[in-house]
Amino acid sequence: MKFGFLSGCLQDMTLEEKMAYAHSVGFNAMDVSCWPKENSRDYSGSDIDVENLTDEEAEKIIADEKKYDVEISSLAYYDNMLHPDANVRKQYADHLRAVIKAAGRLGVPLVGCFIGKNQTKSLQANFDDFEAIFTDFVKLAEENNVKLMIENCPMPGWQEDGLPGTISYSPELWDEMFKRVPSKNFGLNFDPSHLRWLHIDYLKAIRDYKDRIFHVDAKDVIVDEEKFHYYGIFGKKLNRQHEEDLGFWTPVIPGVGDINWSQLYNTLKEVGFDTYLSIEHEDRRFAANNDEIKAGLEYSYNHLNPIINEFK
Secondary structure, three states: OEEEEEHHHOOOOOHHHHHHHHHHHOOOEEEEEEOOOOOOOOOOOEOOOHHHOOHHHHHHHHHHHHHHOOEEEEEEOOOOOOOOOHHHHHHHHHHHHHHHHHHHHHOOOEEEEOOOOOOOOOHHHHHHHHHHHHHHHHHHHHHOOOEEEEEOOOOHHHOOOOOOOOOOOOHHHHHHHHHHOOOOOEEEEEOHHHHHHOOOOHHHHHHHOHHHEEEEEEOEEEEOHHHHHHHOOOOOOOOOOOOOOOOOEEEEOOOOOOOOHHHHHHHHHHOOOOOEEEEOOOOHHHOOOHHHHHHHHHHHHHHHHHHHHHOO
């Protein structure tokens, strides 16, 4: 299993500089952020300009992977592919197609994205749109020898009241998702932290969906059960401090939250998962600058790497 991190957390560094840093720590993989150069998404990054990728740039990226012994596990682009504005939705779709094609050119096995949700339509209508749109995306991925995967984040920040902004955050919805788009090239970028705050058993989910888990996000969370019982399952509604503030859960770096990583990693090995584990750094306490971000990454590396070695 390769161990890395999502590259977008580090700012004002080239992709080669990030690979060199990853190698110096001991990482041997990297999930590369590939949002458009001009975008306003939080936690985004644009380490490869996929829409303007030249042959020379592609060759350099492949050479740098070998130079630093850092394999690109996935190209990451997470936006609302069911956005209610048709023009915005087309922009997002065009960019995702460019990401998929770039992954094929670079020999990267996976592309990660969101499904999203059109808040003006019913859930059934959203799944109808999803089926049409993602059948084409997955076909393009197959043509480029790439697998497409969905991260199971509810994205409460995409809806003003903090309710889910995607149709792909729970096992119930995964069942519908895979029924609509059954290709074996379509699966999950599995994030246990979201399941934890949703009070879904993430170990059972690993066992139940083992054939659909392509990549695992190493992200942790602290759930305050007392506040959960105050705010309820729909979360905080008044005086929210930011888009993710539902009052009872906080994303943190792996090793300081609720996820039992030894248990999780052992379960992954039990089901035969052997591809990629990747830190997604969204801990606001380690985010003021690159030095703090690196401190967070290295803390998590030092917490997780012994677990990985223990279960080899």
